[in-house]
Amino acid sequence: MLTTPRSSFPAARKPSEPRLVGILNANRRVLVIGAILASGVLTSIPTLPAEADSFLGITAADAEVPGQTFAASASVLEAPVARDAFGITTYSVVQWPVPADTPISSGFGFRECDGCATDHKGTDFNPGSGYPIQVIADGIVTAAGWDSTGYGYMVTVQHVIDGQVVTSLYAHMLDGSIAVTAGQTVTRGTVLGLVGSTGESTGAHLHLGILVGDTFVDPMPWMLAHVNI
Numbered sequence: 001m002l003t004t005p006r007s008s009f010p011a012a013r014k015p016s017e018p019r020l021v022g023i024l025n026a027n028r029r030v031l032v033i034g035a036i037l038a039s040g041v042l043t044s045i046p047t048l049p050a051e052a053d054s055f056l057g058i059t060a061a062d063a064e065v066p067g068q069t070f071a072a073s074a075s076v077l078e079a080p081v082a083r084d085a086f087g088i089t090t091y092s093v094v095q096w097p098v099p100a101d102t103p104i105s106s107g108f109g110f111r112e113c114d115g116c117a118t119d120h121k122g123t124d125f126n127p128g129s130g131y132p133i134q135v136i137a138d139g140i141v142t143a144a145g146w147d148s149t150g151y152g153y154m155v156t157v158q159h160v161i162d163g164q165v166v167t168s169l170y171a172h173m174l175d176g177s178i179a180v181t182a183g184q185t186v187t188r189g190t191v192l193g194l195v196g197s198t199g200e201s202t203g204a205h206l207h208l209g210i211l212v213g214d215t216f217v218d219p220m221p222w223m224l225a226h227v228n229i
Helices: 020-047 052-054 220-225
Strands: 104-106 123-124 133-136 140-145 153-162 163-172 191-194 206-212 216-217
Touching: 140 163, 153 191, 163 191, 206 220, 216 220
Parallel strands: none
Antiparallel strands: 104 123, 123 206, 133 191, 140 153, 153 163, 163 206, 206 216
């Protein structure tokens, strides 16, 4: 009778030992199959047609990139006059004919004086005899020369300011000092002549008159409302 050595048979499994080998083999098979399926899905996504978006749960609202808009303010503040090392960088339409701090000897309206008009249609500035008189704004010279009604040597310039026709009048200029002619176009700051005392005058001064349309107005409040420097 042949006998088989005991060592050639597999060891008998104890009843209490779990069947780990079969479970591990099954888990390995599940992991391999899952990896294959996952790689197939990933490689196919870039080639999906556009209509597959709905299948993947992507809507047009999700895909659209929102735009950006910017609205400027309806009103823009005008920059005030600025001065730097290079001078004035922002200009007003109207300027003073002589320095703003020039002494004033007579205002607009009725007054009592000897040798001068009692109904004063302007403002008298006293910068000194021979001081240069500058035009207050761009315009056209409408008169330049002697006036026999009391203004002496004078210049008038017509402007359009704030949509209105405005005439500025510069009177009692020094004889021979008028530097412009009628019909000439001038720009703001152009020297018209020099301060004098011709016509009905009791001393060297600049008589500044302002007409809005055909009516004389008080030059001081008008200038203060329009001058920006």
